[in-house]
Amino acid sequence: MAGVTVAASVRQDDWAWVPLDFPAERWTSEQQWAHDVGDALAGDVVDDRERWRAMAATVAALPVPSADVVARVWHTAPGTGTLVVGHVRAADDEGEDPGDLALVGLRTGVVQRMLGVEHPRLAAAFHSVGVGETQDGVALGVLRWSGVASGTRVTLEAMHPEPPRLARASAAFAALFLALGVDA
Numbered sequence: 001m002a003g004v005t006v007a008a009s010v011r012q013d014d015w016a017w018v019p020l021d022f023p024a025e026r027w028t029s030e031q032q033w034a035h036d037v038g039d040a041l042a043g044d045v046v047d048d049r050e051r052w053r054a055m056a057a058t059v060a061a062l063p064v065p066s067a068d069v070v071a072r073v074w075h076t077a078p079g080t081g082t083l084v085v086g087h088v089r090a091a092d093d094e095g096e097d098p099g100d101l102a103l104v105g106l107r108t109g110v111v112q113r114m115l116g117v118e119h120p121r122l123a124a125a126f127h128s129v130g131v132g133e134t135q136d137g138v139a140l141g142v143l144r145w146s147g148v149a150s151g152t153r154v155t156l157e158a159m160h161p162e163p164p165r166l167a168r169a170s171a172a173f174a175a176l177f178l179a180l181g182v183d184a
Contacts, residue, residue: 004070004090004154007121007179014172016041016056018072018085020064030060041076059085065105073176075158075169084169086158088180093153098126101146101155106132109142121181122147122154127174131163141166145177152182 016037019027027033038053059074062085071088103109109132119125125147133139141163146155156177160166 003183004088004152005181005183006176007181014075014077015176016059016074016076018059018074020069020072022060030057034060055083059083075172077169077172084158084160084165084173086156086173086176089153089155089157090182091153091155093148093151096153098124098128098146101153102126102128102130102144103132103142105134106140106142107135107137108133117145117147117177119147119178122149124148125177127177132159143170143173145174147177147180149182154180154182156180 019025019033022029022033024033027036034053034056038056039049041052041056042048062072064072065087066089068089068091069087070090073086073088075084075086098114099111102111102114109130111128111130113129115127117125117127125145128142128144130142130144131139132142138161140159140161142157142159143166144155144157146153148154156173158166158169158173
């Protein structure tokens with residue numbers, strides 16, 4: 001399976017790339033990552049540092065939902081009021097029906113909308129919007145984008161119990177999906 005790439009065109013200020021495990025890069029622990037990222041997101045607003053550190057710690061501690069997750073992103077765009085985490089998955093393409101992929105990982109769910117997406121590097125791309133329930137009984141809004149290149153299916157997903165937060169972050173996630181590709 002090929003590796004996932006991110007085009008330089010993605011607006012990096014909107015995202016914090018979250019290590020899937022620690023130690024990672026220059027951080028020895030989740031707490032160190034949360035401290036550094038929280039301070040960076042708070043910027044010059046000293047009163048916001050603890051709030052951002054606490055949110056970052058929550059994000060860093062999230063379990064990785066499945067073995068095919070290759071990246072975790074946190075939508076952190078200023079002024080959006082969002083705390084939405086997304087996962088990038090990469091798996092061998094097995095020709096699955098997009099309708100079956102739209103609700104993967106949920107106990108129950110309904111696809112409310114599914115649209116084809118023109119993607120510069122991925123074929124058979126689609127975007128789906130749905131609602132579902134996790135194995136633990138948590139109700140979630142679900143956004144997924146998925147496409148295929150070089151035999152690899154790349155999926156970007158975001159789930160949240162508050163659909164309005166997902167809606168505010170949707171355009172940024174769509175732009176991130178368009179920046180994804182696969183190493184040939």
